[in-house]
Ligand code: FES
């Protein structure tokens with residue numbers, strides 16, 4: 225594989241324009257926007273989008289770009305109880321769906337210019353307790369559920385992420401291309417050397433299954449202690465395997481039976497990524513001993529995962545040292561790194577045949 229896909233500025237711009245503006249991206253958790261007027265701003269790959277809850281419970285999203293002269297309308301990243309948003313530059317006023325309500329000194333403008341001056345809409349939907357947006361807008365965007373695909377909706381849906389709650393979001397500024405971060409979640413090969421996991425686990429990954437669902441895919445990596453169950457007719461992959469789901473281009477769910485991580489590398493520049501790790505957990509009664517056991521186990525696993533993420537981050541730093549090296553020209557992939565090849569082929573296809 226050609227190493228240029230990680231550093232070519234033109235290629236990055238094409239991915240930004242052709243992929244990130246037309247695919248569904250996660251913007252947050254539904255639970256972050258519960259009340260009328262709660263809002264948050266999604267910001268990455270040059271885009272800034274406001275998402276707000278309306279009084280009827282629905283969400284609206286619009287570009288955080290003032291129709292007057294392009295200032296960001298909304299400052300900050302989150303708030304509640306908003307009724308209006310006022311642009312800080314000349315005071316144009318928008319409602320929480322992006323509709324232009326007020327223009328100071330209105331008579332100085334041509335009425336026809338103001339007739340279509342609402343903030344540009346962005347498609348928004350909710351699934352799995354997550355808020356998703358699509359820059360192609362409510363008219364043009366394919367439905368979220370069609371985009372995710374029935375097989376993934378069904379399989380990932382059984383974890384009932386909508387009944388879970390956000391425990392923590394880790395945020396890192398990573399000095400490599402976002403696809404290098406995606407790659408790290410698309411193979412198990414590195415876990416023995418980098419994470420110190422016994423080689424049996426890495427070998428067991430030879431029995432992983434990889435299911436392509438449109439642009440997305442799911443992958444089930446059997447735990448070595450459960451390899452025997454693989455041949456049983458009622459094999460329960462969600463119990464005996466680690467379940468990964470990738471919703472193209474950058475939403476990666478890592479499911480353990482008790483808790484789930486969403487790994488989200490957000491492109492900032494060709495060689496810079498804002499990397500978010502979301503941890504969601506099941507709700508329960510803190511006084512219930514069963515839930516207390518669950519909580520202790522889950523938190524100890526989460527602490528372990530944070531160490532693992534730290535090891536991944538250390539590798540991104542090593543990769544940052546060589547990202548522009550003339551000695552880094554290509555990559556050699558094994559059969560078990562086939563998901564990386566698939567991901568990059570899909571990306572190339574989107575960029576080239578747009
Ligand atoms: S740029 Fe927003 S009111 Fe002028």
Ligand SMILES: [Fe+2]
Nearest residue numbers: 408414532536
């Ligand atoms: Fe890793």
